[in-house]
Amino acid sequence: MRVLLVEPPKKPWEMMGDFIAPPLGLAQLAAMLEINGVDVQIIDCNASRLTWSDLEQAISQAQPTLVGASAMTTFFPTALRVMEIAKRINEDIVTVVGGPHVTFMVEETLRNHPKIDIVGRGEGEHVILDLVRCLESEGDLAQVRGIAFRRDGEVIRTPLPEPVEVDELPLPAYHLLPMSAYFFTVFQKFCTILASRGCPYKCTFCAERGFWGPGWRPRDPAMVGDELELLHRRYGRESIWFGDDCFNVDGEHMGQICEEILRRDLRLDWYYQGRADLLVKHKEYLPLMRRAGNLMAQIGIEAASDEELQGLRKNLTIEQVKEAVSLLRQHGMVCQGMIIIGTRQDDAHSIMRKVDFLKWLDIDFPVFTIYTPFPGTKTYDEAQEKGWLETDDYALYDMSYPIMPTEHLSREQVMGLYNRCFASFYTDPVMMFRGLASSMPWKREIWRYMLAFAARLYLRRYWKLLKDLFRW
Structure with a gap:
């Protein structure tokens, strides 16, 4: 076969x-x-x-x-x-x-x-x-x-099988892929890896728990080290993205992976997605992580108030977010913050307040995402039940296009504010100077890319206005 x-x-x-x-x-x-x-x-x-x-x-x-x-x-x-x-x-x-x-x-x-x-x-x-x-x-x-x-x-x-024992799985068949072709913006020689499966949290907008099953299943750190060594020595990978749903669930597990990287003398830059509260909880591991090559953390900030976070069932506070951003800065790591706009309660003022909040946090670079009702989430179930979904074009379900209106804004208005969020942050003179004058070369490169992205959003916005103006 x-x-x-x-x-x-x-x-x-x-x-x-x-x-x-x-x-x-x-x-x-x-x-x-x-x-x-x-x-x-x-x-x-x-x-x-x-x-x-x-x-x-x-x-x-x-x-x-x-x-x-x-x-x-x-x-x-x-x-x-x-x-x-x-x-x-x-x-x-x-x-x-x-x-x-x-x-x-x-x-x-x-x-x-x-x-x-x-x-x-x-x-x-x-x-x-x-x-x-x-x-x-x-x-x-x-x-x-x-x-x-x-x-x-x-x-x-048919019934679902039992959850996979992650340490019994073979390493991915990288030899069947054109490994030299993979890259990520400024991070050349790039690859992704998983150190765990699943997430123990229950955010309303995320379907990962439903897909992987409840709980968190970490891989043996030595096996993660074997995979990293394979990627680095055989395939020349130098930049690694830990694609775990939540990399920093367990501080000891995270620390053991760092020890594997150092013990094997793997010269890697790496990045991960994790939670702000767990970053604070496991802050004693940050120096070790930095020595092992961790340059950046992507944390889910999601909102600008405790009330909004509670509505998303994020189980997180703004105070924890503030401390996490501060800790990353203290240890010379870059903070990428994910934040959601277009929730049901959002209006123009609340959305732009999120931009102001990120500037006040002095975050290195944010990624704005539009509240998207993915199948398998409580958000989707509620939106479908209440008739909020205005498109079933699944290609648009990428967090860059509004799928439903808010209580105060149409989808078109949400789209305009999404563009405005990027432009407002990345063309702010103070934020721009801090990004472009950074001592970290790759951070400067990311900022140059994000400026170009903001410019494209502006051009797209005004091109649409011109087409609408001259449409016969």
Whole structure:
């Protein structure tokens, strides 16, 4: 049996700049199949610069038995297009889509999209292997845990398997990827890695807990060290993004990873996504983290008041955010803050107050995101129930476009304020000077990129105004 896993051509997320990350999930699935003797190949269209036409030719040449793809909500349309291409080439190809979106939208996916044969639900390593074995033996799909499929006009869901033991998984099949092609804006020779799975928190806007299951599962720090060493020594990776939902849940685990980096003399710059309150809780590890190469932390600030944070079930206070930003500055680390605009209670004043709050915090660089109701979240369930959703174009579910209005603003007004937030912060003379005059070269480079991004937002805004003005 020949399995082809596809990372389809994607429009880049403008906010992230030039950015191509390895499809870590597909590489993990491929590794599980490969060590069990399955013929598997990965096509990463973005890294290999393949067009849709190129992809169709590649699938035709590969002659796969099964074509698989994984998708978050915003990339579901591209995953669907892959399956349509595969079926056009050969109707007998088994088409499988996994990932967060289809996990939570099983019925809609299978009833509305006949070119998708099977949905993989939740973690996929054991699911994909069991599915391949079932197909090889012409067994009963109903015996494969963690999938959904059509039978006699009905959608059949099988029970989910037990959570994966993360330390029993093989390292991702990086050798099946064009590793030299991955980079992230100013961080060349870039790669992503996971040191854990899951998140113990229950933020209303996040679907990760529903996808990975409750709780947090850390990997053995020595195994994380093995993977980092492989990436650095064999593939020349110098910049690492820990893509964990929350990297800093456990200070001791984090410290042990740092010790592995230092013990192996890995000259890496690395960055992570974590919580402000946990950064404060584990502040004694910050000097060790800095010595081990940690340059930046991305923290979820999300709001400008304790009341807003409570509404998001963030379990965080503004005082903790302030202390976290201060600690990062004291230890020579850069703070990237994520903040949400366009919540149901937001008006123009409350949104711009968030910009003022970030300036007052003296954060290094913020990323503004629009409140997006992802399937699998309490936000989505409420928005659907109350009729707030104004588009089902999943390509727009990327946190850069409004999906629903607020109680005070239309979607168009939210979009205008989103552009204004970036422009207001990144063209502020004081913030600009601090960024461009920083002693950190890569921080200066990021600021140059963000200035260009703010300029593009302005140009896009005024180009639209001109088109509207001269429209006949």
